[in-house]
Amino acid sequence: MSEAASARSRLAADRAAGIAPLEPMLRAWLPTQRWFAGKGRAISRLRAVSAAELLPPGSTPGLLHLLLDVDGDCYQLLLGIRPSPLPPALGPALIGHVDSGPYTGRTVYEALGDPRLASMLLERLRSPGTLGPLRFDRDPGAPVPAGLTPRPLSGEQTNSSLIYGDSYILKVFRRVGPGVNPDLELPRALAAAGCARVPAPVAWYEADLPGGEPLTLGVLQPYLRGSDDGWQLALRRLGAGADFTAEAHALGRATAEVHSALAAALPTLALGPEQTARLAAGMTARLAATVREVPALQPYEAGLRGAFDALAASRGAGVPAQRIHGDLHLGQTLRTADGSWSLIDFEGEPARPLADRRRPEPAVRDIAGILRSFDYAARSHRPFAPAWADACRSAFCEGYARTTGRDPREDPVLLRAYETDKAVYEARYESRHRPDWLHVPMAAIRRLSEPQRPAHRMPPPVTPGTTPHPKPPRRPLA
Structure with missing residues (x-):
């Protein structure tokens, strides 16, 4: 065995020895986290991919960075290590107590809940460099001040975020994979292109592991x-x-600006007939899998499949494809204090493989996500306000066309296919996580499964500010 290979072997053994005593508590703790994808099933395999002490050995508190292979998925953990007991304020962050190994007698907890450790992480980002497998980097033209007070951002699902001094937000990716995360790649490309609709990253950190691409672990951006x-x-x-049509129209223009900037900054392509047929086949396969999981879709399967069949049959010419947001809905947008719109969270659907999320796709996928989001909003209150939703959808498309010169509704086959695919995704998600909300995508499922009418004219333009007002809601549905 070579000297280098021997050193790697010793490092792996040391890492395993240090992390092994933590394994039982991590097996119990991980499934309770909102960002963990393996809820509902026992963990079969858990091993350390990398481990790095972000503070000198013996520091109190200590900060341990871990990348864990959990049944084939890689997760990022930041663990605080203190003598027992924890201060009361850190009680909710408790993971467990260590009885053996190098951390014997210490308490392990979620580090992002500790202001001292969260502040230390920001200091690492302020000073580019490497620490073990970790590499910290930043935009040299955007210095970050020291001493910003951290606080966790609540309510997230797939990642964790910290706000520093109401000036910056750090997103810590939990489920990570090889390759640049789109939430770093796309905002950087947009910033370089001069697009101000997306907050530009000011710092980030990655892991360099042997034999593969770097893993994006966290991104620091301005907090709006x-x-x-x-x-x-x-x-x-x-x-x-x-009324919400003025805002919807402005959001359509902002979305179009982002799409146009991405198309100019990054490679584009045209999906030929074979690629379009594969796109439609993927939608059909997702539908079939969802019908097996959500029996309520069975009566509508044939009608829904018709939207995908129409897409496969419609393309003699190519479908334009480019880099897009990938998971766009109203919750991924911000109206800033000056009344303009920004788009955030370019990670894409976290459940999809990273390589898939980085592929060019038709921009209408993002548009369908926003149109479905208007429907979700309208159906989240009683009584349902279809006129409100329809007016917002029209205003958004008109705003989009104002920038690009083409209304998304001018391609009804492509738009219907993507709306249908999105509604099928929603049905699966709600069935798994929020059964009380299943009626929302099911209403769209029924509408989209109906036979498509012959080509017809688009509805007349909506003048922002003239939407028929829905009645005030009596109570939320969920």
Whole structure:
């Protein structure tokens, strides 16, 4: 065995010895986390891919960075290590107590809940360099001040975020894979292209592991203080019986600006007939799998499949494809304090493989996501307000066309296929996680499964500010 190979073997043995005592508590703790994808099943395999002490040995508290292989998925953990007992404020972050190994007698906890350790992580990002397998980098033209007070951002599902001094937000990716995460790659490309619709990354960190591409672990961006979450803003307007078409129109223009900038900054292509047929076949396969899991879809399967068959049959010429957001809905938008719109969270659907999320796709996928989101908002209150949703959908498309010169509704076959695919995804998600909300995508499923009418004219333009007002909601459905 070579000297280098022997050193790697000793390192692996040392790492396993240090992490092995933590394994039982991590097996119990991981399935309780909102960002863990393996809920509902026992963990079969758990091993350390990398381990790095981010503070000198013996520091109190200590900060241990782990990449864990959990049944084939790689997860990032940041663990605090203190003598027992924990301060009361850190009680909710408790993972367990260590009885053997190098951390004997210490308590292990979720580090992002500890302000001291969260502040230390920011300091690492402020000072580019490497530490073991970790590499910290930043935009040299965007210095980050020291001493910003951290606080966790609540309510996330697939990642964890920290806000520093109401000036910056750090997204810590939990489930990671080889390759640049789109939430770093695309905002950087947009910033280089001069597009101000997306906050530009100011710092980030990655892991360099032997034999593979770097793994993006976290991204620090400006925090748009005082912004309104697009989903919550829409619900407030809907609840007050207020118009939202002006905002929808402006959001359409912002989305088109981002798409145009991405198309100019990154490679594009045209999907030929064979590629379009494969695209439609993938939609059909997802439908079949979802019907098996959600029996309520069975009566509508043939009608839904018709949308995908029509897409496969419609293409003699290519479908334009480019880099897109990939998981766009109202909750991924912010209306800033000056009244303009920004798009955030370019990670794409986290359940999809990273390589898939980085492939060019038709921009209409993002458009379908926003159109479905208007329907979700309208159906989240009683009584259902179809006129509100329809007016918002029209205003968004008109705003999009104002920038690109082409209304998405001019390609009804492609738009219907993507709306249908999105509604099928929603049905599976709600069935798994929020059964009380299944009625929302099911309403769209029924509509989209109906035979497509012959080609017809688009609805007349909606003048922002003239939407028929829905009645104020009586109570939320969920």
